[in-house]
Amino acid sequence: SMKLPVSRLQRDLTDSTVIRNVGVPFGHTLIACKSIIKGFSKLIINEEKLNLDLDNNWAVVSEAIQNILRKIGYPKPYEALKELTRGNNHITKESLHSFIDTLEISDDLKDYMKKITPFNYVGYKLE
Numbered sequence: 001s002m003k004l005p006v007s008r009l010q011r012d013l014t015d016s017t018v019i020r021n022v023g024v025p026f027g028h029t030l031i032a033c034k035s036i037i038k039g040f041s042k043l044i045i046n047e048e049k050l051n052l053d054l055d056n057n058w059a060v061v062s063e064a065i066q067n068i069l070r071k072i073g074y075p076k077p078y079e080a081l082k083e084l085t086r087g088n089n090h091i092t093k094e095s096l097h098s099f100i101d102t103l104e105i106s107d108d109l110k111d112y113m114k115k116i117t118p119f120n121y122v123g124y125k126l127e
Contacts, residue, residue, distance in 0.1 A: 054118040059091045063123070064116045065100070074105065093117075 054060075062085050069077030084099050085091065100113050 051119075057091075057118055058093055058096050059085055060118050061096060061116050061121055062091070064121050065096075065113055068109070068113060069103075069105075072105065072109070074103070 062081050066077045066081050069080065074080070080103070081099075084095070089095070097114055100110050103110065
């Protein structure tokens with residue numbers, strides 16, 4: 001009864017173009033998702049290059065070290081790592097391990113930190 005027009009000049013707008021075309025964006029989204037999946041299936045991963053890039057970028061491990069230092073209450077962990085990671089210094093496994101050796105922490109924790117590599121560290125996680 002609420003849909004009945006008051007006069008013959010009124011239009012029923014309940015079947016508006018917005019409602020009629022609501023499926024169009026969903027259809028386009030489905031086509032886009034299928035296209036992305038098809039594109040991903042064509043990717044060829046160059047594992048050798050990935051491993052080389054990881055091996056040449058030990059700076060990514062500094063995030064893990066900083067988080068561990070924060071967790072144990074080490075004073076100013078950001079500042080401790082700042083000199084190592086800033087500037088034109090290329091961070092290598094050796095330079096990172098030398099830095100870890102200078103920290104005033106337990107030997108067990110130093111050994112734990114030295115086991116973290118760009119190959120096994122995937123980022124910060126909440127525990």
